[in-house]
Amino acid sequence: MALLGPNGSGKSTILKILAFIENPTSGEVIFQSNEVNYKNTEKERMQSTLVFQKTTVFSTSVYNNIAYGLKVRKVPQSTRDEEIKRALKLVKLEGFEKRNAKKLSGGEQQRVAIARALVLKTKLLLLDEPTANLDPKNAGILEEVIDRVNRENKVTIVMATHNMFQAKTVPHRIALMDEGKISEVGAPAEVFNKLSRNLASFAAIDNTFIGEAKITSKGTTIVNLGNNLQVEVADQKEGKVSIFVNPQDIILCQQAVKSSARNVLEGKIAEIIDLDSLVKLKVDVGKVFLVQITKRSFNELALNIGADVCIVFKASSVQIL
Amino acid sequence: MADILGEVIQAFQLIFTGNPEIEGIVLRSLFFSGTAVILAILWGTPLALVIALKEFRGKTIIKAILNTLIGLPTVVLGLILFLIFSRGGPLGFLGLLYTPGAIMLGQAILITPILISIGVSSIESVDPEIMNLSKTLGASESQAQIAVLKEAANGIILSDIASFNRAIGELGVVLLVGGNIAGGGNRTDVLTTAISRDVQISELGLAIALGIILVSILFIINISIIVLRKTNLIVETAKGSFAKLRKRKGELADQ
Numbered sequence: 324m325a326l327l328g329p330n331g332s333g334k335s336t337i338l339k340i341l342a343f344i345e346n347p348t349s350g351e352v353i354f355q356s357n358e359v360n361y362k363n364t365e366k367e368r369m370q371s372t373l374v375f376q377k378t379t380v381f382s383t384s385v386y387n388n389i390a391y392g393l394k395v396r397k398v399p400q401s402t403r404d405e406e407i408k409r410a411l412k413l414v415k416l417e418g419f420e421k422r423n424a425k426k427l428s429g430g431e432q433q434r435v436a437i438a439r440a441l442v443l444k445t446k447l448l449l450l451d452e453p454t455a456n457l458d459p460k461n462a463g464i465l466e467e468v469i470d471r472v473n474r475e476n477k478v479t480i481v482m483a484t485h486n487m488f489q490a491k492t493v494p495h496r497i498a499l500m501d502e503g504k505i506s507e508v509g510a511p512a513e514v515f516n517k518l519s520r521n522l523a524s525f526a527a528i529d530n531t532f533i534g535e536a537k538i539t540s541k542g543t544t545i546v547n548l549g550n551n552l553q554v555e556v557a558d559q560k561e562g563k564v565s566i567f568v569n570p571q572d573i574i575l576c577q578q579a580v581k582s583s584a585r586n587v588l589e590g591k592i593a594e595i596i597d598l599d600s601l602v603k604l605k606v607d608v609g610k611v612f613l614v615q616i617t618k619r620s621f622n623e624l625a626l627n628i629g630a631d632v633c634i635v636f637k638a639s640s641v642q643i644l
Numbered sequence: 645m646a647d648i649l650g651e652v653i654q655a656f657q658l659i660f661t662g663n664p665e666i667e668g669i670v671l672r673s674l675f676f677s678g679t680a681v682i683l684a685i686l687w688g689t690p691l692a693l694v695i696a697l698k699e700f701r702g703k704t705i706i707k708a709i710l711n712t713l714i715g716l717p718t719v720v721l722g723l724i725l726f727l728i729f730s731r732g733g734p735l736g737f738l739g740l741l742y743t744p745g746a747i748m749l750g751q752a753i754l755i756t757p758i759l760i761s762i763g764v765s766s767i768e769s770v771d772p773e774i775m776n777l778s779k780t781l782g783a784s785e786s787q788a789q790i791a792v793l794k795e796a797a798n799g800i801i802l803s804d805i806a807s808f809n810r811a812i813g814e815l816g817v818v819l820l821v822g823g824n825i826a827g828g829g830n831r832t833d834v835l836t837t838a839i840s841r842d843v844q845i846s847e848l849g850l851a852i853a854l855g856i857i858l859v860s861i862l863f864i865i866n867i868s869i870i871v872l873r874k875t876n877l878i879v880e881t882a883k884g885s886f887a888k889l890r891k892r893k894g895e896l897a898d899q
Binding site: 339342343344365368371372382383391392395396440449 | 771773774776777778779780781782783784785787791794795
């Protein structure tokens with residue numbers, strides 16, 4: 324199950340309540356037909372675990388990080404060693420036991436965090452935007468792990484995301500959140516269908532835009548987003564629609580280029596968000612697009628705020644709802 | 645001038661010939677101040693945890709008071725404690741005045757504000773998510789607090805060392821509640837009070853010797869902290885470059 328919604332819509336809060344580390348201001352939490360209250364929180368907490376959006380590791384070795392929850396559960400040393408080895412293999416960090424967790428890259432730290440949650444084998448696994456700040460390689464590894472655990476261990480996973488692409492492809496069910504409330508729940512296809520009729524509030528999700536769609540003579544769709552901005556989409560759809568472009572599918576260039584991609588938009592860099600191994604850029608081309616590039620490319624292009632750039636993406640990279 | 649030089653030479657002679665008088669004073673100083681730090685840790689650390697982690701009214705005022713108390717002249721605190729421990733005072737019945745117990749207790753009280761103050765700021769600088777992280781991994785409230793304390797270990801150790809430095813170099817409290825007794829079974833003269841006495845009775849050689857030892861103790865403590873930190877750093881850097889080397893080897897193998 325995925326929770327989809329813009330920043331500040333309450334995704335993290337609901338996850339913290341489900342992890343029993345925050346109390347709801349009103350209402351009650353029922354977990355496996357038990358009401359969870361101050362008397363049994365510490366016991367119920369053993370059944371669920373949360374991986375935070377902001378990667379947090381204890382400043383000790385990778386082994387000690389992953390062992391923490393097992394030690395609390397009084398798992399014997401031999402079982403512990405085995406479980407930790409297996410979990411590290413799953414997140415592709417074999418042999419990292421003795422490394423200092425704080426000295427790992429952001430992506431590696433987040434993989435340690437996932438391994439640390441997985442060894443506990445809780446009934447409920449909560450993930451708060453686990454891949455939001457990761458480069459595609461690390462994000463890919465994590466998505467694979469999440470998928471595998473969900474299939475093989477039959478763990479219930481609740482994941483928060485504001486990446487439309489992830490919400491559409493990874494989960495079985497999604498819930499839309501806005502201003503602290505769940506507005507829609509259902510299978511992704513079903514919810515996205517409804518979403519197209521009730522779009523306005525979701526414009527806050529990155530790279531999601533609302534526009535007027537028209538099918539062209541070439542069989543593609545042109546979506547007019549306002550501000551003289553048009554985007555060509557491969558799928559056919561008419562009327563009021565919302566579109567989503569995965570930040571990873573956008574190419575950044577310094578000059579307008581001739582390209583086979585149907586969408587070449589010129590604009591200026593409005594904001595630079597420097598993450599561990601990747602950089603997210605907000606590019607204003609009439610509407611603000613979020614673009615994700617590696618740190619290396621960022622340094623090579625020597626970009627700064629206000630620089631003229633151009634973004635390129637294929638018509639087939641645009642999801643239309 | 646020649647006199648002073650003579651005293652200095654005598655001081656070094658006293659230090660290097662292993663004078664039992666000096667040895668006793670040094671050991672007493674270390675023992676009293678060490679015990680005071682342990683006492684202060686026992687009550688100061690839980691208090692620091694509470695002040696840093698709990699939200700309550702008056703927290704800012706408590707922090708301000710603690711910071712003020714750090715600068716309290718030791719002779720004033722000594723006077724207050726003297727009045728409390730004296731025969732007519734509220735704790736007079738304990739008969740603590742002019743005993744080693746009074747010195748240790750007095751020093752412990754003196755260093756509590758500094759211990760709590762540095763402790764609080766180092767606990768507060770720990771990532772607030774550590775508490776939630778421990779909990780979501782199954783920790784109880786107190787286990788989560790221990791996890792936070794571990795993350796703050798560097799600052800906590802620093803606060804303990806700073807407290808010891810202050811305790812061993814302190815004069816006012818020890819003089820007023822300890823009495824600087826140089827004879828009998830329960831001697832209460834320590835490095836600082838012995839220096840002050842020896843100057844008054846013109847035993848300058850002894851005073852200089854004790855002064856050199858006191859400064860040396862402080863210097864050794866502080867240099868060992870720096871070295872400990874450095875070696876930790878060296879170990880970490882070594883680990884880092886080793887990892888890089890391994891990675892590079894891996895990349896070469898990939899090609």
